[in-house]
Amino acid sequence: MVKLLPFTTPIVVMLLSTGLSAAEIVDHDGILMNHGDGHLMDMDGGMVMGQNSETLPPGCDSVSETKEITVHAGHKYAEKFPGRMFAFDEQEYKFKPCTKLTVHFINEDRIRHQWMMHGLPKNIYNKGMFHLEVTGPAKISGTLILPSNDKTYLVHCDIAQHMEKGMKAQLKVGKGDGDLPSIPGLTANAIADDYNATLPELLSIASQAAAYLATQPILPATPLLPVAPIATKDPAFSGVTFIGLTLGLLIAPFLAKRFNGMSTSEVIATLFDFLKVGTTFAVKQVSNLVKRYFPKN
């Protein structure tokens, strides 16, 4: 068996790295049930919203042309975009106004993805949306008629964090009306990433900060224990503040010794442990007092 290993390993790696075969992709197109108002669903999690192949949007006298696109979605399309996790295979689509567009959406990941457009005329498209959604690997198709004016539409996956992680594109009708930010490989991020500091530098800064914190006595201005904020109407030195400060000062030498050499996360975890032990102790004391002063008859 061990002798066979060098021969079998490349075969296993090859099998794992090949793409999805057609047989593995579940096709939802034939099994969708029409729920009315352009809403189609099936029992396997496929969903189309805003399906419209009949009603012309305002300003369209007729369908200008009929187009079909196939959109692929998945982790592998994000590999060429540093720091991104999911993506569509294309980040920009351009169509003439009033185009009847059929989108075949192929989700190649083993999770749920969407191809969702926003900002469409609300009298035709519920909440201004057209969307295809499916748990992959699977294919689902839908049709819509694009509006008549030059506008840039956001297309994204609305599953939590999928757009932020790269599954974002724009669809321009006519000339569009500008570009959207943070589209992988196409437009600049709305908030620029800062890769100037290297990981060793960041780790060194973090450990220096932890070491500095560990050597600091707990002063009233920067107490380690939470102190109740002082309301403007209250006296400057309330009872709660006094208890907080006293506790802080009493345990400062102990904490400084305890935290020496710990990382920030270890310090926080230890503080929570203290809090847990302290709370349990306090609850027990109160319970004992209650039992003492209100004994059962």
Ligand SMILES: [Cu+2]
């Ligand atoms: Cu997604």
